[in-house]
Amino acid sequence: MPRTRVRKRLPALAAALAVLPVLPAAGARAGERTVLAIGAHAGDAEVTTGAILARHKRLGDRVAMLHLTLGEGGNPKMSPAAYGEQKRREALAAAQALGADVLFGPWKDGELRDTEEAARWVADAIRQVKPTHVITHWQASLHPDHEAAHRIVDAAVLLASLEGFESAHPRHRGVRGVYYADNWEDAEGFSPYLYVDVTEDLAAWRAAATSYEFVRGGLSPFPYLEYYEALARVRGAVAGKRFAVALEVDAFAKRRVLDALP
Numbered sequence: 001m002p003r004t005r006v007r008k009r010l011p012a013l014a015a016a017l018a019v020l021p022v023l024p025a026a027g028a029r030a031g032e033r034t035v036l037a038i039g040a041h042a043g044d045a046e047v048t049t050g051a052i053l054a055r056h057k058r059l060g061d062r063v064a065m066l067h068l069t070l071g072e073g074g075n076p077k078m079s080p081a082a083y084g085e086q087k088r089r090e091a092l093a094a095a096q097a098l099g100a101d102v103l104f105g106p107w108k109d110g111e112l113r114d115t116e117e118a119a120r121w122v123a124d125a126i127r128q129v130k131p132t133h134v135i136t137h138w139q140a141s142l143h144p145d146h147e148a149a150h151r152i153v154d155a156a157v158l159l160a161s162l163e164g165f166e167s168a169h170p171r172h173r174g175v176r177g178v179y180y181a182d183n184w185e186d187a188e189g190f191s192p193y194l195y196v197d198v199t200e201d202l203a204a205w206r207a208a209a210t211s212y213e214f215v216r217g218g219l220s221p222f223p224y225l226e227y228y229e230a231l232a233r234v235r236g237a238v239a240g241k242r243f244a245v246a247l248e249v250d251a252f253a254k255r256r257v258l259d260a261l262p
């Protein structure tokens with residue numbers, strides 16, 4: 001499926017996104033942000049950016065997660081239906097640990113596609129949550145669901161802002177920036193751009209992430225907990241912090257316009 005499927009159906013999307021108020025110089029104030037992390041599978045948002053959510057919760061901001069699928073296909077010892085029930089319970093426990101609201105998409109693991117219908121569903125969810133900041137998957141991934149999520153979310157942020165798009169909730173133009181998570185499966189071309197200090201929040205991240213059996217170990221050969229804790233140390237080291245979580249942004253969001261050199 002071509003990567004531009006949604007964009008072709010929504011003319012001038014790229015141009016319109018380029019004028020969204022991404023990365024404002026002034027920044028948002030604590031207590032005024034709503035950070036929404038959108039992952040393809042329950043667990044993606046928590047393991048990659050749970051520490052950022054914990055930090056913003058501690059700063060007095062609202063935090064929320066949208067899991068587009070439960071990721072119910074990842075347990076060789078259980079049926080997708082049974083593991084899906086477990087993943088939902090784990091997601092609710094993780095959200096409670098982070099103090100986050102949580103929403104679930106209607107799609108099945110492995111079947112997420114960047115259709116206009118999906119963009120419309122996510123746009124209405126964005127209108128419901130009213131985020132100031134959206135975090136989702138980077139554009140390239142080992143997992144097709146992750147790539148689809150990236151394209152769906154980019155399209156949905158724009159759709160949510162359009163008066164002409166009708167859904168159950170009024171339009172939302174308050175997204176100040178879209179950020180991409182540092183995910184081991186989404187590494188191709190990912191270059192850390194923003195570093196968020198999570199030194200005080202790593203314990204809260206660990207408590208939330210280990211709500212999931214796949215993070216605690218035994219289900220996947222990938223050592224999730226060790227990897228993301230070590231990654232936070234690596235990102236922190238180059239950022240001059242004990243622990244940090246890095247995010248990428250679109251190329252156009254890196255543009256800075258100045259009256260003179262800083």
Ligand SMILES: [Zn+2]
Pocket residue numbers: 040041044071143146
């Ligand atoms: Zn995933």
